[in-house]
Amino acid sequence: MKVAYVTPFYNGNCEGRFGRFHDWIHTARDMDDPPFEFEVIALMVDNPDSTLSSQSNSCLGSANELWASKLNKAEIALNLPRIHRELRTGDYDVVHVLRLDGLIFPTVLSAIDAQTAVVIGPNIGGWSPIREGGQWDHDGNISGIKQQVGYRYRQLLTKIATYDIALSFTKYHRKILLEYGVDNSKIRVLKPGVSEIFSNSWDFGNESKKNSPTVLYVGDLSEHKGYDLFLRAIAKSESDFHAFIAGTGTPRRKLIHSLGIEKCITHLGFIERKDLPRYYWEADLFVMPSIDEMGPNTIIEALASGTPVVATDTEGINEFSPKDVSDYFSPRTPDALARAIDRSLSENNQRKAKKYRGKFLAVDTLSQLKTIYERIIE
Known part of the structure; x- marks a missing residue:
């Protein structure tokens, strides 16, 4: 069985967009x-790699940053003939398209025959009527209009596109896909799984453990992710802990x-993903105070590292953690x-969380795929 993964972004090191997908691919490539x-x-790839079947149009800028080149729409358009050629000549049993994109998807469908199975997702996001607050709260302005247009466009694509299965991160994400018009019988919720580097994090040892507990936040410093909320909660907490904040x-x-919390906070800035396991392992607690998520990687990473979680009690966020x-x-x-x-620090949840190391692995997601x-195919 031969599968073609069609993705706008692939930068070779599990960073940036489509992190869960990168974990699958890197895990599969490391397996005997x-x-x-x-x-x-990939339509944009900066890291040349013999396993990949594509290169980028570098004249439009490098794709080595987290969000790829700033002219990615133009780069996608210039790469479409190459995508069409590779799919037409590749003899694939399954074509798995990460995004339901108006430029990419027609190219995919025109390059394959009717016998080729087509899977879309799970990177199908954006605003829908069930997503409110934070970055989605832009009624009446330009951002709100763009969100509405994008929503209608995705609805149109789900009506005209031909595919066999649509993947979602969570049950909440399934609801979002249903709002777009995806047939419920075609939706499959993926098992949460990340790279084994997180479950192997005990190899780092405990030489940097501190006397007081540590609490970890991983995410950009935005209202939507709950950065300000976390800062205010630190001031109100009755526990003596140090907060490490990783993110741009x-x-x-x-x-x-x-x-008055300067002495109990350390901003780490951006941490490369290969270095994140150390911070998860050394933390006594991971905090995810986000407003809304389709299925955050960070919670799975924390659990795979054996770190307990405090998170917002809302759909999409509260589905993973035991x-x-x-x-x-x-x-x-x-x-x-x-x-x-x-509560979490006083209940010594870190000891209980150790039993979840070795779970939530990308190999389990690959088995499901x-x-x-x-x-x-059958």
Whole structure:
């Protein structure tokens, strides 16, 4: 069985967009006996690699940054003939398209025959009527209009596109796909799995463990991810802990000073994914205070590292974490988050979370994908 993965972004090191997909691919490439043969057909790729079947049009800029080149739409258009040629000559049993994109998808369908199985997702996102707050709260302005147009466009694509299976990250993500018009019988919810580097993180040892507990936040420093909420919760917490904050963005120095929490916070900036396991392993608690997520990687990474989780009690976020090592807080306020942090630290959930190391692995997701591919081929 030969699978072609068609993706806008592939930068060779599991960073940036489509991180879960990168984990599958890198895991499969490292296996002595991968579950199926595959090639990655990427529209933008900066890291030359013999396993890949594509190169980028570098005249439009490098794709080595997290969000690829700034002219990615133009680069996608210039690469479409190459994508069409590679799919037409590749003799694939399954073509798996990561995004339901108006430029890419017609190219894919025109290059393959009717016998080729087609899978879409799970990187199908954007605004829908069930997603509110944070980055989706732009009614009446230009951003809101763009969100509405994108939503209608995705609805149109689901009506005219031909595919066998649509993948989702969570049950909440399934609801989003249903809003777009995807047939419920075609949707499959993926098993959460990430690279084994997270479950192997005990190899780092405990030489840097501190006397006081540590709490980890991983994500950009935005309102949507809950950065400000976390800062205010630190000030209200009754526990003595140090907070490590990993992510891009500008720290809120004035707010931190006004809250009087300068000495108990360390901003780490952006941490490469290969270095994240150390921070998960050394943390006594991981915090995910986001407003809305289709299925955050960070919670799975924390669990695979044996680190307990405190997270917002909302769909898409509260589906992964086992109840015995998780504390979901609601309402989404600094007081509620502070109480959840205090409870989790006092209950010594870190010891109980160790049993989840070795679970939530990308190899399990690959096994599920193999079953999905085989069934639609049959």
